[in-house]
Amino acid sequence: MSSPGPSQSLHSVRDLRRIVENVLRLAKLAGAGEAEVHIDETTDALTRFANNGIHQNVAEQGLTISIRTATDGRTARATTNRTDEDSLRGAIEASLSLAHSQPRDPRLLPMPGRQRYRSVSRFVAQTAALTPEERARAVRRVCDLAGRRGQVAAGIFASGQMQTAMGNSRGLFAAYRQTRAEFSVTMQEEGATSWAKANSASVAGFNSLELAQRASDKAHRSTGPRELEPGRYTVILEPAAVLDLVGFLFYDFAATALEDKRSCLNGRIGKQVFGKNITIRDDVYHPLQLGVPFDGEGLPRQRVLLVDGGVPKNLVYSCYAARRAHKKPTGHGFPLPNEYGEAPMNLVFSGGKADLDQMIGSTERGLLVTRLWYIREVDPYEKVLTGMTRDGLFLVEKGRVTTAVRNFRFNQSILEMLRKVELLGPAVRATGEEAFEMVVPAMKIRDFHFTEVTKF
Amino acid sequence: MWDLCTHALDAVRLRRATYADVRVMHTRQRDLTTKNGQVGTLAQSETIGIGIRVVANGAWGFASTDRLTREGVAACATQAVAIAKASALAKRADVVLAPEEAYVDSWQSPLRKDPFEMPLEKQLEHLLAVDAEMRRVKGVTLTETGMQFRKIDQWFASSIGSRIHQRKVQSGCGIAATSFQSDEIQKRSYPNSFGGQYALQGYELIESLDLLRHAPRVAEEAVALHSAAQCPERTGTLILAGDQLGLQIHESIGHPIELDRVLGQEANFAGTSFLTLDQLNRLKYASEIVNVVADARLEHGPGLGTFAYDDEGVPAQCTDIIKDGQFRGYLSNRETAHLIGLSRSSGTMRTESWNRLPIIRMTNVSLLPGTWRLDDLVADTDEAILMETNRSWSIDDRRYQFQFSTEIGWEIKGGKKTRMFKNPSYSGITTEFWKSCDAICSRDHWTLWGTPNCGKGQPMQTMGTGHGAAPARFCNVKIGSAFAKS
Numbered sequence: 046m047s048s049p050g051p052s053q054s055l056h057s058v059r060d061l062r063r064i065v066e067n068v069l070r071l072a073k074l075a076g077a078g079e080a081e082v083h084i085d086e087t088t089d090a091l092t093r094f095a096n097n098g099i100h101q102n103v104a105e106q107g108l109t110i111s112i113r114t115a116t117d118g119r120t121a122r123a124t125t126n127r128t129d130e131d132s133l134r135g136a137i138e139a140s141l142s143l144a145h146s147q148p149r150d151p152r153l154l155p156m157p158g159r160q161r162y163r164s165v166s167r168f169v170a171q172t173a174a175l176t177p178e179e180r181a182r183a184v185r186r187v188c189d190l191a192g193r194r195g196q197v198a199a200g201i202f203a204s205g206q207m208q209t210a211m212g213n214s215r216g217l218f219a220a221y222r223q224t225r226a227e228f229s230v231t232m233q234e235e236g237a238t239s240w241a242k243a244n245s246a247s248v249a250g251f252n253s254l255e256l257a258q259r260a261s262d263k264a265h266r267s268t269g270p271r272e273l274e275p276g277r278y279t280v281i282l283e284p285a286a287v288l289d290l291v292g293f294l295f296y297d298f299a300a301t302a303l304e305d306k307r308s309c310l311n312g313r314i315g316k317q318v319f320g321k322n323i324t325i326r327d328d329v330y331h332p333l334q335l336g337v338p339f340d341g342e343g344l345p346r347q348r349v350l351l352v353d354g355g356v357p358k359n360l361v362y363s364c365y366a367a368r369r370a371h372k373k374p375t376g377h378g379f380p381l382p383n384e385y386g387e388a389p390m391n392l393v394f395s396g397g398k399a400d401l402d403q404m405i406g407s408t409e410r411g412l413l414v415t416r417l418w419y420i421r422e423v424d425p426y427e428k429v430l431t432g433m434t435r436d437g438l439f440l441v442e443k444g445r446v447t448t449a450v451r452n453f454r455f456n457q458s459i460l461e462m463l464r465k466v467e468l469l470g471p472a473v474r475a476t477g478e479e480a481f482e483m484v485v486p487a488m489k490i491r492d493f494h495f496t497e498v499t500k501f
Numbered sequence: 502m503w504d505l506c507t508h509a510l511d512a513v514r515l516r517r518a519t520y521a522d523v524r525v526m527h528t529r530q531r532d533l534t535t536k537n538g539q540v541g542t543l544a545q546s547e548t549i550g551i552g553i554r555v556v557a558n559g560a561w562g563f564a565s566t567d568r569l570t571r572e573g574v575a576a577c578a579t580q581a582v583a584i585a586k587a588s589a590l591a592k593r594a595d596v597v598l599a600p601e602e603a604y605v606d607s608w609q610s611p612l613r614k615d616p617f618e619m620p621l622e623k624q625l626e627h628l629l630a631v632d633a634e635m636r637r638v639k640g641v642t643l644t645e646t647g648m649q650f651r652k653i654d655q656w657f658a659s660s661i662g663s664r665i666h667q668r669k670v671q672s673g674c675g676i677a678a679t680s681f682q683s684d685e686i687q688k689r690s691y692p693n694s695f696g697g698q699y700a701l702q703g704y705e706l707i708e709s710l711d712l713l714r715h716a717p718r719v720a721e722e723a724v725a726l727h728s729a730a731q732c733p734e735r736t737g738t739l740i741l742a743g744d745q746l747g748l749q750i751h752e753s754i755g756h757p758i759e760l761d762r763v764l765g766q767e768a769n770f771a772g773t774s775f776l777t778l779d780q781l782n783r784l785k786y787a788s789e790i791v792n793v794v795a796d797a798r799l800e801h802g803p804g805l806g807t808f809a810y811d812d813e814g815v816p817a818q819c820t821d822i823i824k825d826g827q828f829r830g831y832l833s834n835r836e837t838a839h840l841i842g843l844s845r846s847s848g849t850m851r852t853e854s855w856n857r858l859p860i861i862r863m864t865n866v867s868l869l870p871g872t873w874r875l876d877d878l879v880a881d882t883d884e885a886i887l888m889e890t891n892r893s894w895s896i897d898d899r900r901y902q903f904q905f906s907t908e909i910g911w912e913i914k915g916g917k918k919t920r921m922f923k924n925p926s927y928s929g930i931t932t933e934f935w936k937s938c939d940a941i942c943s944r945d946h947w948t949l950w951g952t953p954n955c956g957k958g959q960p961m962q963t964m965g966t967g968h969g970a971a972p973a974r975f976c977n978v979k980i981g982s983a984f985a986k987s
Contacts, residue, residue, distance in 0.1 A: 091959060096766070102588040122543070123546065125547050140545075233765070233768060306686070384534055384541030496982050500899075
């Protein structure tokens with residue numbers, strides 16, 4: 046008999062609304078001028094494997110209630126995961142006490158009223174109900190594959206569901222739930238490795254064994270790497286590598302980041318910063334995206350055209366940033382109070398038509414990059430990032446992949462990089478380890494700057 | 502809480518778990534920040550729940566819940582055993598744990614001023630005063646300050662009979678000034694970047710750091726960096742200040758010695774390690790003056806890696822990692838200790854919260870002090886660059902090749918600190934770098950730095966680690982490659 050999946054655990058929307066209304070009632074009784082309640086509930090499970098066997102296998106269930114009060118130009122937040130009435134009263138008191146301890150802020154805006162939200166459906170019952178046995182059987186197939194090929198597999202198979210709801214004393218109420226399944230695998234052979242990963246609202250959105258086979262084939266091709274001199278190379282970045290680089294750009298599109306003068310777009314809005322083949326939107330409603338369709342202030346997320354033909358055109362705005370800039374809020378604010386304002390969280394790059402084979406076939410000499418690792422910002426204005434290649438770096442010569450190559454360190458401005466994109470693949474949902482998931486294409490880029498080489 | 506722990510242990514025993522440990526954790530946190538003279542974040546949070554880890558059918562299972570009723574805990578226990586039995590469908594071998602004694606104990610980290618008992622107004626006033634002091638400096642375009650306090654109560658019980666309560670109070674604070682001019686963003690931070698300094702102390706930590714006194718210097722240096730010379734690109738001598746050296750230790754010694762990485766258990770995410778098992782007691786890791794320990798005991802200092810017992814109920818220990826330059830030890834747990842010939846875990850299993858599985862973690866991985874006074878070290882150096890305060894850090898997934906950049910550099914010429922450099926960076930291969938260390942400053946210059954944000958594991962866990970370091974000198978280091986143009 047299978048053990049139960051986590052599907053029974055989430056509260057109904059009616060329950061969430063009841064909790065919100067109860068907290069708002071208690072806040073009013075406690076003397077809060079305005080109050081806002083966020084509820085986040087999660088049930089998650091993750092099966093982790095290494096050395097061709099499961100070594101960690103976990104599940105969690107939790108619900109948190111976060112309360113913001115605002116009275117006379119003062120606001121603060123208190124969060125608890127205790128749901129009894131005394132604990133909720135305690136959290137409200139904590140929020141009021143924190144708020145009262147600060148100077149009055151005349152810029153504090155009233156909470157928004159009732160909003161209209163677009164319905165988004167990303168809850169798949171089969172995924173919510175996935176059991177540890179089902180994950181274990183899938184993992185065993187992957188480990189068996191590795192064993193048959195003389196390789197060693199490591200990875201995760203995760204599944205879960207989350208919901209979030211918020212309401213405030215001005216009548217706003219919003220709720221959203223989604224499921225999530227994720228599989229990633231690293232295959233190791235004679236010191237060489239390769240990797241594949243996917244995630245989706247539905248466990249049917251990927252085939253774990255196919256991902257493992259892809260990683261396995263690549264790991265085999267990665268053995269016996271050749272050492273090349275560092276320098277500038279044409280690179281073909283697979284979508285995961287693109288994602289982990291361009292993920293560092295997202296906060297630069299926040300109006301607050303520009304006002305704080307920490308955005309690389311200061312002085313660059315409206316200019317030809319990127320190549321004409323670069324167009325970027327923020328779009329939580331895109332069919333390949335996941336995520337909550339309202340922001341931390343309760344406003345519905347808007348679609349925003351951030352970059353059009355290489356020209357940064359628009360920013361995203363929280364309520365406060367919008368007031369300062371005489372714009373309309375775009376539904377990208379973080380929960381208040383915070384010092385960061387807002388950010389686009391659902392980036393969608395426009396893709397092209399070139400597939401990976403065409404990119405390779407058109408390359409006289411270059412490198413095919415599976416993924417990047419440990420990326421950090423070296424120069425915040427030129428947006429120079431450093432990091433390593435990982436899990437499969439290959440030399441392309443005369444239109445063919447010829448050999449594996451030892452991993453490189455890069456130091457590369459992504460502003461410059463996005464001016465030198467020669468070919469774009471179709472945009473796909475990509476997932477990596479350095480940035481949140483986005484819809485991005487593979488890219489062929491000239492003059493990518495590798496500065497040092499490591500020992501494997 | 503002990504009733505819930507006992508109930509959980511009884512429940513898993515009934516379902517034929519052969520080993521179990523249970524953690525109830527209650528964490529309270531307060532976050533205060535300011536930006537440009539205004540209050541930024543002002544928040545308090547608490548989280549409480551139970552995590553149950555079991556071995557059944559020879560395999561591990563873990564489940565956690567915030568439903569702290571007898572029914573909630575029983576359901577969680579049932580789930581943990583069911584997960585362990587599912588793990589057994591794809592296990593490699595039965596779990597075997599190194600023996601450990603049962604402990605019944607209660608421990609609290611020492612503190613003089615409980616930050617949660619102090620008026621919040623006073624804490625905010627202090628930050629706003631520091632913020633204002635930085636904004637006095639012309640050319641500063643962004644000022645940020647912050648404090649964070651955390652109080653963690655933990656009740657640990659295991660099926661071998663341990664019952665351990667620990668209370669830890671952590672404090673942290675930091676300030677930063679940013680200056681945007683002429684297409685360049687420069688930043689200075691104090692007492693460290695990325696949030697500042699953190700320790701297992703109360704509000705006395707904040708008072709000891711004297712933020713107000715350092716605020717003008719931080720702001721002035723942020724502005725002055727714009728007119729400083731670019732750090733040259735060359736191979737030469739490098740002196741690292743203690744704040745940067747702490748992170749160098751973290752990345753190029755602390756992570757490679759984690760035995761779970763060495764054994765491939767992190768291969769899919771955090772990576773593996775060049776310190777394969779055959780290197781133990783054989784590898785020359787560093788020069789002979791380099792001695793590194795992993796020390797979780799209070800006598801090492803109030804670090805973020807200080808505790809009385811780890812999250813497997815193993816007492817805090819001090820382990821030699823590098824002794825006179827030779828590689829001597831790993832960070833292990835009860836499951837892996839036997840693989841390196843130990844009869845006992847080195848006590849490094851730690852968990853972020855009740856809903857996370859304990860995993861092998863750094864404790865306080867520290868470079869022991871040397872003999873030099875900093876002034877003497879500078880005077881002894883003909884030509885070098887002194888680098889302070891981390892700006893970026895990156896290392897490959899086996900921990901060979903690293904690159905760091907810092908907020909500020911200083912030219913050392915003819916035994917004197919002469920001029921400021923902007924955008925300093927250096928890079929190298931771990932063992933080559935540590936073998937080039939030829940001078941380490943004395944205990945007078947030694948600080949136990951707190952790194953509050955070490956990420957590892959899937960699901961991701963963030964953990965605080967400690968790194969004692971004093972300024973040290975390294976020879977033949979590649980400098981400036983992060984900004985190399987070709």
